Amino acid sequence: MRKKEYFISLKLPQNLEKLEEIAYNLRWSYNKKAQELFKIIDPELWEKTNNSPVEMLMNLTTEKIEKISKDPFFIAHLNEVYEDLENYKKSLRWFYTNYNKNNGYKDILVAYFSAEYGIHESLHLYSGGLGILSADHCKAASYIGLPLVAVGLLYRNGYFHQYLNTDGWQQEYYPYNEFYKMPFKTVKNVDGKDMIITIEAPTPIYVKLWESYIGNIRLILLDTDIEENTPENRVITGQLYGGDSNLRLRQEIVLGIGGVRALASMQIKPTVYHINEGHPSFVLLERLRVLTSDHNLNLQEAIEVVKKSSLFTTHTPVAAGFDVFSYEQLNNHINPIIGNSNIKLEDIMRLGRFNENNPSEPFSMAVFAIKLSNYRNAVSKLHGKVSRKMFKPLWPKAIEKFAPIGHIVNGVHLATWISDEFQNLYNRYLGERWILQLYDKSVWEYTPNIPDIELYNARLRVKAQMLAFIRKRLWKQAKAKGASTSELIRIRDLLDHNAMTIGFARRFATYKRAYLLFMNEERLSKILNNEDMPVQIIIAGKAHPKDEAGKNILKQIMHTIRKPEFKDKIVFIEDYDIEVAKNIVKGVDIWLNTPRRPMEACGTSGMKVAANGGINFSILDGWWDQAYDGTNGWAIGFGETYDEESYQDRVESEEIYDKLENEIVPLFYSKDKIGIPREWIKIIKNSIKTIMPNFNTARMLIEYINKYYINLHKTSTDMSSNNYQKTKEFVQWLNTIKDKWASLKFIKTTEESDTFSLGGQITYRATIEVNDINPKDVAVYVITEFNPTLGYENALYDELKLINSSDGVAEYALNKRLDAAGRLEVSYLAFPKHPYIPNLFEYNLVATNA
Numbered sequence: 001m002r003k004k005e006y007f008i009s010l011k012l013p014q015n016l017e018k019l020e021e022i023a024y025n026l027r028w029s030y031n032k033k034a035q036e037l038f039k040i041i042d043p044e045l046w047e048k049t050n051n052s053p054v055e056m057l058m059n060l061t062t063e064k065i066e067k068i069s070k071d072p073f074f075i076a077h078l079n080e081v082y083e084d085l086e087n088y089k090k091s092l093r094w095f096y097t098n099y100n101k102n103n104g105y106k107d108i109l110v111a112y113f114s115a116e117y118g119i120h121e122s123l124h125l126y127s128g129g130l131g132i133l134s135a136d137h138c139k140a141a142s143y144i145g146l147p148l149v150a151v152g153l154l155y156r157n158g159y160f161h162q163y164l165n166t167d168g169w170q171q172e173y174y175p176y177n178e179f180y181k182m183p184f185k186t187v188k189n190v191d192g193k194d195m196i197i198t199i200e201a202p203t204p205i206y207v208k209l210w211e212s213y214i215g216n217i218r219l220i221l222l223d224t225d226i227e228e229n230t231p232e233n234r235v236i237t238g239q240l241y242g243g244d245s246n247l248r249l250r251q252e253i254v255l256g257i258g259g260v261r262a263l264a265s266m267q268i269k270p271t272v273y274h275i276n277e278g279h280p281s282f283v284l285l286e287r288l289r290v291l292t293s294d295h296n297l298n299l300q301e302a303i304e305v306v307k308k309s310s311l312f313t314t315h316t317p318v319a320a321g322f323d324v325f326s327y328e329q330l331n332n333h334i335n336p337i338i339g340n341s342n343i344k345l346e347d348i349m350r351l352g353r354f355n356e357n358n359p360s361e362p363f364s365m366a367v368f369a370i371k372l373s374n375y376r377n378a379v380s381k382l383h384g385k386v387s388r389k390m391f392k393p394l395w396p397k398a399i400e401k402f403a404p405i406g407h408i409v410n411g412v413h414l415a416t417w418i419s420d421e422f423q424n425l426y427n428r429y430l431g432e433r434w435i436l437q438l439y440d441k442s443v444w445e446y447t448p449n450i451p452d453i454e455l456y457n458a459r460l461r462v463k464a465q466m467l468a469f470i471r472k473r474l475w476k477q478a479k480a481k482g483a484s485t486s487e488l489i490r491i492r493d494l495l496d497h498n499a500m501t502i503g504f505a506r507r508f509a510t511y512k513r514a515y516l517l518f519m520n521e522e523r524l525s526k527i528l529n530n531e532d533m534p535v536q537i538i539i540a541g542k543a544h545p546k547d548e549a550g551k552n553i554l555k556q557i558m559h560t561i562r563k564p565e566f567k568d569k570i571v572f573i574e575d576y577d578i579e580v581a582k583n584i585v586k587g588v589d590i591w592l593n594t595p596r597r598p599m600e601a602c603g604t605s606g607m608k609v610a611a612n613g614g615i616n617f618s619i620l621d622g623w624w625d626q627a628y629d630g631t632n633g634w635a636i637g638f639g640e641t642y643d644e645e646s647y648q649d650r651v652e653s654e655e656i657y658d659k660l661e662n663e664i665v666p667l668f669y670s671k672d673k674i675g676i677p678r679e680w681i682k683i684i685k686n687s688i689k690t691i692m693p694n695f696n697t698a699r700m701l702i703e704y705i706n707k708y709y710i711n712l713h714k715t716s717t718d719m720s721s722n723n724y725q726k727t728k729e730f731v732q733w734l735n736t737i738k739d740k741w742a743s744l745k746f747i748k749t750t751e752e753s754d755t756f757s758l759g760g761q762i763t764y765r766a767t768i769e770v771n772d773i774n775p776k777d778v779a780v781y782v783i784t785e786f787n788p789t790l791g792y793e794n795a796l797y798d799e800l801k802l803i804n805s806s807d808g809v810a811e812y813a814l815n816k817r818l819d820a821a822g823r824l825e826v827s828y829l830a831f832p833k834h835p836y837i838p839n840l841f842e843y844n845l846v847a848t849n850a
Contacts, residue, residue, distance in 0.1 A: 010057055013069045018082040023053035024183045026214040027085060029120040030139060030416040032423075037081045041068055051579070052122035055181040089216055093145025094439055094702070099710065100145075108713045110148040111270035112137065113259055113280035115251075116159075116240055117152050119214065121578040123182060124158025124175050125221075127240055128507050128542075129604060130315055132578070133379075134276055135214075136413035136604075140697035142215030143415075144439075146705060149268055151259040151280075153251065154179065154210050154221035159240045162542045162575045163480075168558030170543055170551045174239060184210040184221060187266060196228065197261045199253060200336040205233050207258045209266070220266070222258050241544075249325050249333055252365065256282025257337060260290070272712045274704075275312045275373065278322045278365035284310060284372040285334070285348065292342045297724060299347060301731050303372065305724065308836060309716030311708045312373040314366060314405075315601050317386045322366035330363055354393050370394060370405075374715070374838065375708045378407040379602040382625045386598050397846040399783075401792045404839030408707065409623055410602040411700035414438060414692070417608040419465070419586040421458045425450060439702055441693035448689070452681045453674075459589075459613045459684075460497070466587025467495050470538060470573060477574050494568055499534040500668045502617075503588030503609070505576060508543035508550040511599040515553050517592065518560050519653040525565040527660050533669045535660070538588065540573040540580055581605070586612040589668060593618035594652070597625075597641055610691040613684050617664065619652070623695060632687040634659055715836055730836050733777075737832045738845065743771045744778065746849040747809065749828050758821045765813045766800055766828050766849065775802050775810035779833035779840065786820040797840075 012020055019037075028034035038053045039046045042064065049055040068074045099105045114134035118126030126132065134150070141148040160172040187195040187209035199205040206228040210221040224236040235243070236250050243251075260283055263270065275281055284306050291302035316322055327349060335345055350356035351371050352363035370376050370391060378384040384407030388400055395403050415435060418426075426434050429450045434443045475491045483491075495501075506512055517537070518524060528535045539557065543550030561570040573580055585591070591609040593600075593616065600622035607623065609616060616633040618624040628635050636655055642648035671677045693699065719727045747769055753762040764782040768775075785795040800812035818824075828849040831840045840846075 012057075012065065015075060016065065016069050016078070018078055020057065022078075022081060022085060023057055024185065024212060025085060026119055026183055026212055026219070027088065027142070028053055029214075030413065031081075031084075032420060033081050033084060037077055040074070040077070050122040051120070052181065052183075054183045055122070058181055093143065094698075095145040095147075095705065099705070105710070105713065107271060107717070108147055108709070109268070109270045110141070110146065110272045110274055110709055111259075111263060111268075111283075112141075112148055112150045112274045112276060113255065113283050114150070114152055114276040115255060115279035117150070117219070118578060124177055125152065125155055125240070126578075127159040130277060132581075133315075133410055133604065136411070136416065136697045137276075137701065138214045138217045138219065139413045139416065140411075140701040142217045143413075143698060144701050144705070145216070146701065146709070149218045149220060149263065149270065150214075151220045151255070151262065152222070153237045153240075153255055154184065154223040155237055155240050156223075156225045156235075157239045157242070160542070160545060163477075164554075164558060164572070164574060166481075168555040168562075170554055172545050179210065179223070184212045187211050187220070187262075189265075195265060196226070197258060197265055199257050199261070200339070201233070201250075201253075201333065202336065203230050203233060205229065205236065205250070205254060205258075207254060207262070209262050218268075220259070220262055222254055222262060224254060245323075245325065246329060246333075248323060249329055252279050252323065253282055253333060253337070256280045256284070257286045259283055260286040264290075271309065271716050272709050273306075273310045274709075275310060275369050277313065277315050278369055281312075281365040281369040281372075284369065285338070288343060288372075289338055289341045293340070295724060297727070299343060300735075301724065301727050303351075304731055304734075304836075305716070305719055305727050306372050307374045308719050309712050310369075310373040310375075311704075311712060312366075312369040312376045313379065314376065314383075314387055315379055316366070317383055317390075317599050317601050319366075319390055322364055324362040324364045326362050327359075367391075367394070374712060376405045377708070378405060380409045380622050380626060381407055382598050382621065383407060383601040386601075395841045395844055397844050398841035399792050399795075401795065402797065402841060404841055406707065408700060408703045409626060409695065410604050410607075411695045411697040412604050412607045412611070413697045414611055417582065417585065418611045419462045421461050422586075422612050425454060425458050428454075438693075438696050438698035441699075444689050444693040447685050447692075450685065452676050452678060455613060455681055455684060456676055462612055463501065463587045463589070464497055466583050467497060467501075469583040470495060470571065473573050473580070474571060494571065495536055496534060499536045500590065500665055501588050502535065502537045502590045502592050503584050503614070504537065504592045504594075505540035505573075505581065505584050506593070506603075506605065508541045508554050509547065510549045510553065511596045512541075513594045513596055513649065514539070514541070514557060516594040516649060516653045517656060518557060519649065520657060521560065521563075521565075523657045523661075527657065527665065528569040529565065530665070533665050535569075535665060537570040538573065538584060539570065540576040540584065542576050581608075585609045585614065588614050590614065590664065591616050591618070592656075593621075593624065594636065594656070595619055595621050596645070596648070597621040597637075597639065604695075607691060607695040610687045610695075613688070615680075615683055615687055617656075617659070627691055627695065629686075629690060632683065632690045634664060711838065719836070730834065733834065734832070734843070737773065737777065738843070740771065740773050741832070741845045741847070743769075744773060744830060744847050745769045746828060746830070746847065749826075749849045751826055753818070756818070758818055760818050761815060762818055763813060763815050764798075764800060764826070764828075765811065766830075767809065767811050768830060768847075769808060770805070770810050771808045775805040777833050778802075778810065779831045780812040781829050781831070781840070782814060783827045783829060785825045787822040788825040 022034055045056055116126040116131030117135045118131035119135040138150050156177055157174040160174050163171050165171055189195045195209045197207050208223045208226045212219045225234045236254055287306045288302045291297045291305055349363055352368040353361045378387040387405045388403040392400050392403050430443050430446050437443055471494055543554055585608040591606050591614050597619055598621055603622040606616040619636045620639040636652050667680055747767040750765045753760055766780050780800045781797050783795050800814040803813050804811050830847040832845050
């Protein structure tokens with residue numbers, strides 16, 4: 001039987017048209033008033049559609065639409081939410097006040113590329129933390145008022161859903177995303193037709209463009225599941241992180257090459273390109289192709305233009321976590337793209353290798369991004385140290401601590417992750433404008449003013465809400481598996497509102513060590529089954545479909561928690577997603593995090609917990625290594641590492657039990673005469689006061705703006721002016737410096753002081769034979785370290801000033817106060833100096849006084 005298919009477009013009455021506009025702006029994903037607007041239309045349908053406004057509107061009957069169009073109370077609420085959205089879009093924000101007030105940066109536009117966006121649970125475009133961070137970055141850009149356009153892929157199947165079989169083994173199934181039910185619209189060309197771009201390949205790839213807005217931020221998504229493509233190319237944007245290496249390569253070609261072409265076809269002209277993780281690195285390749293083909297730059301000139309406008313953020317603490325591809329793969333898939341340009345495949349391979357002359361080394365997306373970016377950053381202080389060590393071979397002459405990779409610790413978008421109860425609490429005691437001034441750290445100084453009893457009662461309410469959600473999810477899980485009526489009844493009363501509740505929810509990768517809590521079942525049972533001080537645990541998380549070890553850890557945990565002594569004390573929530581995360585982080589008392597240091601690049605879940613009055617108990621890794629101060633939670637270990645992993649596991653597992661038994665659980669149950677745990681509340685307040693101002697996305701994005709975006713915008717704008725004339729001048733200057741650098745030599749260095757005592761003055765001097773190099777093109781630094789450590793951990797870099805020069809010899813000097821006592825170690829380095837070179841070791845041109 002032949003079927004015909006038609007698409008019936010949404011057509012709302014005139015007084016409800018604002019409803020559609022609200023639904024297609026993703027600000028509703030973190031705006032409580034907008035969510036409530038849709039929920040009151042039909043609470044059951046709202047839940048059935050996974051809290052998706054567009055899908056809900058698509059499912060409304062004409063009777064329901066007519067009813068709400070005649071409801072004056074609903075129309076008033078609609079107008080209020082719409083007005084709020086309009087005011088939000090028009091309001092002048094931090095970026096305008098600090099940078100754009102006098103039109104100094106009116107042309108800045110950041111293009112942000114990421115493989116996933118975790119905007120809302122109804123939009124299956126994310127797998128985990130990277131996607132959540134990408135979405136929070138965009139939400140913060142809208143909040144700050146930064147001109148930014150985001151680019152990603154529109155996945156037909158997204159990331160997998162999870163359920164466990166009777167043996168506790170993870171099973172996966174994939175959703176089918178009906179794009180018309182999602183808050184995205186097709187981009188139209190000048191003829192009013194769907195905009196489609198083409199990417200050269202053995203079989204051409206056609207890419208359809210979709211768009212949406214997150215507040216004021218434009219989100220562009222690329223889709224290959226269209227009729228113009230072959231079946232092989234239609235599945236490119238099928239599953240997130242699915243398929244083999246060749247499919248991953250083609251996905252990343254669509255994201256990077258296609259992303260740049262999409263922006264060009266839409267007449268969007270970024271001045272800054274932010275590559276979020278290695279997946280979008282082919283953005284840089286397409287830019288090289290355009291600059292060499294369309295602007296007649298040679299490859300070196302094009303590389304410098306691309307570098308000076310690009311930022312690469314790495315989220316991975318191990319080299320094995322980055323995508324690598326063989327010469328043969330690039331020959332098959334990249335050669336058709338660069339075939340008509342002046343770029344050769346060998347040039348691309350060299351840019352993607354640690355050792356560019358090693359033909360057996362594969363192409364690394366991360367190395368390629370690092371070599372073609374002026375700035376690179378890790379996502380926590382410790383991760384920065386790990387990244388500098390990992391990529392140090394790219395700068396063989398650099399001191400590891402000063403390898404040109406910085407860090408900006410991640411944050412969370414508080415409007416998305418704070419519960420209503422705590423938002424209301426902060427409104428009362430921090431002032432109702434606190435949510436509009438997250439970049440003002442002083443607002444959190446009022447945290448001690450929150451009355452203990454109100455904070456405690458807010459905690460009880462969010463905990464009750466979390467447990468109600470958990471029971472509902474567990475009931476659905478059990479019912480789907482054919483549970484008995486008695487079992488379903490038992491679940492309705494599962495978990496204790498008064499028991500201390502520990503949360504452990506994250507990806508089930510082996511380095512996360514979910515098994516650590518279960519290594520001594522006897523001790524764990526004793527803790528959980530203490531009649532006077534009971535404890536319960538909520539667990540959630542997915543293992544990657546190809547991670548057999550992670551799946552096995554999950555299976556073993558499921559076998560353990562089914563034992564009689566753990567029944568009803570530990571629960572596992574299947575299909576961990578944003579909705580589950582929101583409910584768990586707001587209600588748990590303790591957030592347990594057990595990664596193997598230093599494998600956690602950052603982690604952000606604990607920040608969300610702290611925002612809702614929960615307390616962190618974690619290995620000193622990622623963000624917690626920066627945040628923990630001894631008063632705002634608990635640490636596992638002191639930041640030490642072990643050669644023998646099994647020994648480390650035993651030691652840290654026992655420490656978890658010790659601290660739970662002797663410190664954490666007793667403190668939770670230590671209450672005064674009116675039932676308030678004063679010391680516990682004190683830790684909560686310290687947690688809020690110290691974590692919230694430093695680990696939110698407003699602070700994070702302002703750091704990106706101040707450290708990277710503004711500098712990249714200024715440099716890239718300058719270099720592209722006058723048909724790239726300054727780029728050509730810089731390359732000529734750089735090549736001259738490279739040719740002459742070997743002739744530069746230190747003649748003499750001295751340190752002069754009357755006293756060599758604390759508080760005294762010291763003069764550092766360096767005399768250098770610069771020969772034909774202009775002395776102003778040389779930056780001379782003194783490196784000093786009091787009571788020196790291995791690796792220059794506490795070293796300081798200070799630039800000396802040029803004081804005179806003649807006949808190819810230049811003298812540099814610096815006066816400085818001696819601010820510490822003890823052994824002082826001094827050395828000197830010289831580097832090329834140019835406004836376009838922000839990183840001293842960038843070009844591996846270094847001269848020493850050794």
